[in-house]
Amino acid sequence: MMIKKIAIVGGGTAGWLAANHLGQSLQGSNIEITLIESPTIPTIGVGEGTVPSMRNSLQKFGISESDFINECDVTFKQSIKFVNWLDKTKHGSNFYHHLFDHPHIFGEQLTDAWLASNESSDYASFVSKQHLCCEKNLAPKTITTPEFMGVNGYAYHFDAKKFAAFLSRHAEQSFSVKHHFADIKDVVVDDAGYITHLVDEHDVAMAFDFIIDCTGFSAAILGNKLGVEFLDKSDCLLTDTAITLQVPTSPDDEIPPYTIATAHQAGWIWDIALTQRRGVGFVYSSKYMTEQQALDKLHTYLGEKFNHLTPRKIPMKVGRREKMWHKNCVAIGLSQGFVEPLEATAILIADFSANLLAKRFPRCKADIALVIDDYNRHVNYVWEQTFDFIKMHYCISDRTDSEFWIDNRKDEQLSQQLKSNLARWQRFAPNREDFASKFDLFDLENYLYVLFGMRYLPASDTLNTVRGFEQLTSLKQQRVNQLLDELPTHRALLEKIKKFGMQKQ
CATH class of the missing domain: 3.50.50.60 (FAD/NAD(P)-binding domain)
Incomplete structure (x- = not known):
């Protein structure tokens, strides 16, 4: 038939x-x-929020990126900025970027050099041209960059x-x-x-x-x-509820070109900036936090100005x-x-x-x-790998300020694959061979940004000796300086796209 x-x-x-x-x-x-x-x-x-592969799909469909941006209130996403996922008593107010540029654009030696340097600087900042561009709220391209192409890697918020x-x-x-x-x-x-x-x-x-x-x-x-x-999977992934709000913004507000994911005592908060509003969600575990506590903490995060907004509750199965x-x-x-x-x-x-x-x-x-x-x-493989990748964000954190974070590190909550990987990466840095399947949606670069951003580092006696990386560092810094001069602010580019559109490829 x-x-x-x-x-x-x-x-x-x-x-x-x-x-x-x-x-x-x-x-x-x-x-x-x-x-x-x-x-x-x-x-x-x-x-x-999306990841860079969405660009491939939209282009395959024959969609105009300019039309998509203008009709769907799109902003560019170059990273996820993870805030306070580590113990503030040890690290202070901390953050790291999970960037969309590959960390080895300027060579694998920069990763080896960072590991050998006693990690005095942030990993993403050390290896990538994109980190400072994000922190300066710059766009990932210019108005003359053709559709679906970027100076820096990017996805979308919409x-x-x-x-x-x-x-x-x-x-x-x-x-x-x-x-x-x-x-x-x-x-x-x-x-x-x-x-x-x-x-x-x-x-x-x-x-x-x-x-x-x-x-x-x-x-x-x-x-x-x-x-x-x-x-x-609720026995290993503990968050089970989200409360969400749409928060209005002003036309002159800067637009961060990244998702903000801020950890709290029993979960985390997403904060996504569009051109006219922010989408904010408070994700938590009802085992460790009451709904009223969650609401109070969400309003504390947003400030008194938005206390009149009524959140929407979404149970998560x-x-x-x-x-x-x-x-x-x-x-x-x-x-x-x-x-x-x-x-x-x-x-x-x-x-x-x-x-x-x-x-x-x-x-x-x-x-x-x-x-x-x-x-x-x-x-099924993709789902199981995704469960492991999400769980990893919690179980390698050194936060001890609540039972939620302590329980997330319990050995029985980890899959055998994740336990095996983490044990290996505690001795040896991740490498390409650790991700042999072409169905690994989260690949080496994703794990490097998260593991090293959260200071989950290999043993010093397994590190490679690194020489001659200074030239790569200089080349990276030159490129960063060029981009700081060339790239428009995020909002400025979006306004130009709305007025002129982008060039077709």
Whole structure:
């Protein structure tokens, strides 16, 4: 049986990313794609940060970066700035940058030199040209830099609801994706367990050959209807609640070109600046902090000026589905699973999963058996690696000011892989061979910035002898000085893009 009709159930960022990936990949195939969106269930709408791979997806879709920036309230993201993730009694008010430039642009010797220097300076500042650009609130490019290209590495912050609407228009206009509003209340399956029809609230049965579940936390189809088990990870990842606010800003406020992630006694706070507002979220563990304490701390962070704003509470169900593809149904987005958005994880995994599905989408029912196991294995690997990477931020912290931070270091909360990696990295610095899979969404550079930013360092007797690195340091500083002269401020570039647009490649 040929696959001729695909239903994507659920809109939002995940649904429309899937629609664009499949629409682009299946052009000319005569496969019809319909996105079915509930008119009554709102999207979560708080995933507003990305990683650099999003540039590749938008470019692949044929989207104009200038249009995207102007229509989705986009700002540039060059880093995540982690504040107070270490013990303030030992390190004072501390921060480090997880930059989007590779730390070895000027050579691996700079990392070796930093390790051998008794770490008197910040790692990211020592090896990268991007650190000071971020601290000076500079843009990652100039108005003459072509679309999707950068002087420094970058991703985006955006208004999630505007982004979903933007992707919707593009999918409909460029890839002829159909958009239908309905609440799906049931499915019809055949004797082999494959879905044949979706049933809406009016008992209308709609025939489809393949289903993509983008219904969010409920996983209404893959989980509720097909019974794929949810694997709970709350015993090792302790945060389970977020309270969020949209905070207005002034037109002359500077716009940090990075996400700010500020640790507190039982979790952390995200702070994302768009052109007209900030998206702020207070992530915490309800085991270690009451809702009232969380609200009080959020208002302390924001200041009395914003005490009148009412936060939105979002319970977080941390974990993943046992598998993401069952029979003719694939889950993408929050229906796959959830882990706190500390490293822009939600959109990253949704984009990866949709792209992977589009690359080898089955053309007939018999094809499913040929690709389903690989897909599940790859996506499950990505989720497990992501859980480890997020957990690492907590378990290598030396904070002892609350039971939350102390409990996060308990050995039984760590996977065997993470324990093995951390034991090795306590003796030897991470290297490329530690990340052998092409499905490592978080790679060597990500781990270097986080491990060394949090002062998790290899033993001194395993370090390489370094000579002649001074020339590299001088070259890096020359480049930094050039960028400080050439790059506009973040807000200035956004205003120019709004007025003139960027050059096409």
